[in-house]
Amino acid sequence: MGLTIQEVEHIAELAKLRLTAEEKTRYREQLSAILDYANCLQAVDTTGIPQTATVLPLKNVMREDKQQPSLPPDVALANAQEKENGFFRVPPILDE
């Protein structure tokens, strides 16, 4: 199995997920299977092939620096669970 339980816990932490012990075991199996599958690609000889960020035949897709109207405030905040004086209201942030 590719992943350890500790690695699953680390990934869950980064994704801000709280997992039960049973879920950790299940995701360990599923994520490991996905990784094993992706690992098939390691068998391909990539010598001489440049690192490729995208396979689309596109480059330099840019727009001119022109301002357009933003959303009306009530629309901008329409999906907010909580709001306060035009701000999104979120739980306290203790990090900083």
Add this chain to the structure above:
Amino acid sequence: MEYEVIIGMEVHAQLLTESKMFCSCSADYADAPPNTHVCPVCLALPGALPVINKAAVEATILAGLALHSDIAETAVFARKNYHYPDLPKGYQISQYELPLCLHGHVDIQDDNGQPKRIRIERAHLEEDTGKLVHMGDHSLVDLNRAGVPLLEIVTEADIRSATEAYNYLTKLRTLLRYAGVSTADMEKGAMRCEANISVRPVGQKEFGTKVEVKNLNSFRAVRNAIDYEVKRHIQVLESGGQIKQVTMGWNEAAGHTFVQRSKEEANDYRYFPEPDLPPLQVSQAWIDEIAQRLPELPDAKAERFAAQYRLQPADVMFLTSEQDIANWYEAAVALYPQPKTVAAWFTGELIGIAREKGVTFKEGNVTPAGLVSILQLIDTGKINRNTGKAVLAEMFANGESAERIVVNHGWAQVSDDAALAGIIERLLAHHPGEVAKYRGGKKGLMGWFMGQVMRETQGKANPDVVRKLLQETLERGA
């Protein structure tokens, strides 16, 4: 033991564009009510797609050229993944393995005023984050700033003191302003700074453990925070302790750093190429076109000013510190080809008046032609030098012409021999003691007599004429 300080800096500067980095919301969010400059892209609504702002890419290339960087042929945006409410996507679009600018340098002065080169590792383009307001039991999020184009400039660990860090930042700000890509105004948050600081005994090869100090939001804070951390490191090392690798904040009011987070929970940003944005291909033709917009840079300008105008290093440094200052000076010298006189009046008198009023010289009403008209009035003897200073102060305040100010205040210089002779006769008659002393050999009293005449004429007398008449009168009676 002797210690060596090792500092690397990361500076974020907002780029001066009309719209945001990946959407068309206005990038000018100052004073805007919260969440009024937002759209599906910068709110991260599902399905919204970013589009690269061409002006931001060009500004980054322009900055890269000003930093003497190599401009990458291929640059790729990357996702930097982290969860924090200041970025609703759950990642910041940045550049990682293939930034736009690599291997530049900024030339500064070290603690002894000697030239020193700070190498730039990279400069890349990314998006700014939203603003959080901490309310105690909850926090508030304003996403107006989220998505504003941001240039991150990273140095090699070449900085060796708080003074060098300060000089680097000052020079960087000057360069960004010359290039016209950022206001680089730290007080307004358009330029922000982080310092990686470590200390090692002199002679040791390995670096000491570094700490990262964030939230350095003024030039003073940078200097103070580095001084504080260096002292702290040395104290810990001297007492046999170990530096912990942490991220710190700086409390300017209290004058100390504080631990923000320890590196055990080290960030794992899982960078990967941004699939929504195709790569940038930068051709030499495009770079050449952008390079046309680069003005004469501060170092080249300083060299030219020193050679062309034969000015003192301090004057050169000041006159090239901002383009507006340099342009103003050169416009004045073009009208009045006496570079040293113009420099003295500009750096000494005009800037002095502005400082006294607590404004910049641009906020006053003195044009290059205005200053020159004062200098010409002095040259033709219409006013004396001291009156010239008073005229300059008046002009600064109300913008009237020098001639008009002189007439309105009755400040025209009195060079009329007869009028001055009368004043001198009366003065000497009132002070027989001083006259006797002077005639007895105390020639130093000339200054005192001069002062009396100037006071009598409210400073308007032509000092050369006064000196001549005083000498004649005093010597005649001796």
